[in-house]
Amino acid sequence: MLVDEAEITVRAGKGGDGIVSFRHEKYVPKGGPDGGDGGDGGNVVMQAANNIHTLSDYARIKKFAAEDGVNGGKQKRRGKSGQDLILKVPVGTVIFDLETKRKIADLNSEGKKIVIAHGGKGGLGNVHFASPTHQTPTEFKPGEEGEERKLRLVLELIADVGIIGLPNAGKSTLLSVISSARPKIADYPFTTLEPVLGAVQYHDKKFIACDIPGLIEGASEGKGLGHKFLKHILRTRILVHLIDATSPDPQKDYQTVRKELEKFAPSLALKKEIVVLTKIDLVNLAKDYNHHPISKDSNKDKTAHKQKETPTTPDKVGELPKRFKYDLAISAATNKNIKALLDKIVQNL
């Protein structure tokens, strides 16, 4: 399961205490102060790493602490500093302070890191408190406590293209056709239970597409599965909105999903969208449907237009919707217009 949220507590190391000590050397019975300083406590650092894919490590263990600094020693020896604790998280992890709800960091690229809790400073040994009039100081400073924070981690996957649509629209099938990803595909709704990323190589362009579980009315408020995963398309640059061409009401299907996008996050609704009718191998291609190409002069639109003249065959289940506006009509089953779709995606990236 893709664990994409976790709540954890992190504690940085406490600084070591400074100590009180006096020199005891042969023939120097009353040596001066020589109590050393404590070492600093270790920081807690969070770092994005490509080889970590989920937050599952943080769902099981909830508390993480960096090493404390060691107390100072005699002969002005400074205690060893505590080691930093480096917590590796998937690229795309957003860190929030659980108490203030404020966003602390967005670890959106490989290697990006942040000190999330600072180690306490080591305390001063009594050697620092000596003066000509105060030669046997017994003062020292204890080490400072390390910072402790409660955090909420949210993974927002990094993808360029989000594939969205109602359950069973054919999203996973499309991803499996354009990338090497092999998401589960089946003829029933909610086959996909968690987002799947696929790397697409098309000519010299490379991009990441994300297939999310189907969206239904109320998804943004928690119905179905989609809402949990809408966050994973927040970072995409383009949405490919799939509409099942065999649907009795494509316009309604389209609006249902659009409404959920708008409710979930206005930024989602503002993203570029390519509206794609799919499964057109299953329908007759009506001559008078309202086709709205994005650009009139590109090749794929010619291909799309050609389709309108495809002769009807007896086993088709219905006709293409007449008044529904879309950019492209494809079939992931026969590969019809898949290249045209990839061209359109690449143009818009």
Ligand SMILES: Nc1nc2c(ncn2[C@@H]2O[C@H](COP(=O)(O)OP(=O)(O)OP(=O)(O)O)[C@@H](O)[C@H]2O)c(=O)[nH]1
């Ligand atoms: N004939 C035909 N069938 C398709 C096409 N695309 C998808 N299908 C079929 O439609 C059904 C649903 O496909 P999926 O890719 O699982 O749909 P999905 O949108 O990922 O569904 P959820 O994950 O449940 O939301 C499967 O039986 C697919 O084989 C297509 O272009 N033509």
Ligand SMILES: [Mg+2]
């Ligand atoms: Mg699916």
